[in-house]
Amino acid sequence: GAVVSQHPSRVICKSGTSVKIECRSLDFQATTMFWYRQFPKQSLMLMATSNEGSKATYEQGVEKDKFLINHASLTLSTLTVTSAHPEDSSFYICSAREVGQSNTEAFFGQGTRLTVV
Amino acid sequence: KNQVEQSPQSLIILEGKNCTLQCNYTVSPFSNLRWYKQDTGRGPVSLTIMTFSENTKSNGRYTATLDADTKQSSLHITASQLSDSASYICVVMRNTGFQKLVFGTGTRLLVSP
Numbered sequence: 586g587a588v589v590s591q592h593p594s595r596v597i598c599k600s601g602t603s604v605k606i607e608c609r610s611l612d613f614q615a616t617t618m619f620w621y622r623q624f625p626k627q628s629l630m631l632m633a634t635s636n637e638g639s640k641a642t643y644e645q646g647v648e649k650d651k652f653l654i655n656h657a658s659l660t661l662s663t664l665t666v667t668s669a670h671p672e673d674s675s676f677y678i679c680s681a682r683e684v685g686q687s688n689t690e691a692f693f694g695q696g697t698r699l700t701v702v
Numbered sequence: 703k704n705q706v707e708q709s710p711q712s713l714i715i716l717e718g719k720n721c722t723l724q725c726n727y728t729v730s731p732f733s734n735l736r737w738y739k740q741d742t743g744r745g746p747v748s749l750t751i752m753t754f755s756e757n758t759k760s761n762g763r764y765t766a767t768l769d770a771d772t773k774q775s776s777l778h779i780t781a782s783q784l785s786d787s788a789s790y791i792c793v794v795m796r797n798t799g800f801q802k803l804v805f806g807t808g809t810r811l812l813v814s815p
Contacts, residue, residue, distance in 0.1 A: 591745070619803075628791060628805040629746070678745050691803065693738075693745035 591694030608679030614659035615681035706806035725792030733797035
């Protein structure tokens with residue numbers, strides 16, 4: 586199956602700093618990528634939908650100035666957690682769908698464990 | 703309200719045994735239903751994806767069923783292995799203008815030696 590690579594897999598940062606997470610589709614082009622957040626023992630919660638070449642669409646309650654999303658190419662989307670706080674500590678996962686394949690499966694990255702100290 | 707409910711929340715079985723996980727959904731309009739396996743600290747990996755017209759689909763020791771009339775799905779795992787220990791997530795795609803995924807809360811399976 587298609588591969589989505591997420592980097593880094595783990596990151597620890599100090600409160601007040603910013604952290605960038607990358608999501609790459611390695612063997613296909615993705616017009617749309619999705620960013621999720623997952624708390625322990627809970628399911629994935631969609632944060633935003635990232636569209637190549639345009640602004641991201643954020644879910645209700647997600648601060649767009651806090652979670653900056655850039656989808657500059659068909660194979661790369663980035664999520665930047667700005668001015669991170671301990672409550673931002675979570676597991677962040679991206680997924681991507683192939684161009685023109687909106688009804689097929691989404692391929693997920695391996696996730697990024699963010700710890701803010 | 704568009705929801706996906708899974709049961710049981712958690713399950714412990716002995717290695718080699720079979721088990722069945724349940725998924726009920728109220729998502730509408732329905733596009734397809736997926737089962738994912740998520741290992742701890744990893745992203746979900748697709749097991750099966752079924753459309754409205756499909757009743758059953760297999761992927762190795764995993765067999766998923768779908769009853770679109772009762773809006774129920776199940777995932778049957780045969781001859782469980784220790785590596786099957788993971789969370790299994792039922793996900794339904796809504797057939798709206800932009801297809802969105804609705805996630806279940808998952809079933810945490812532990813296969814014990």
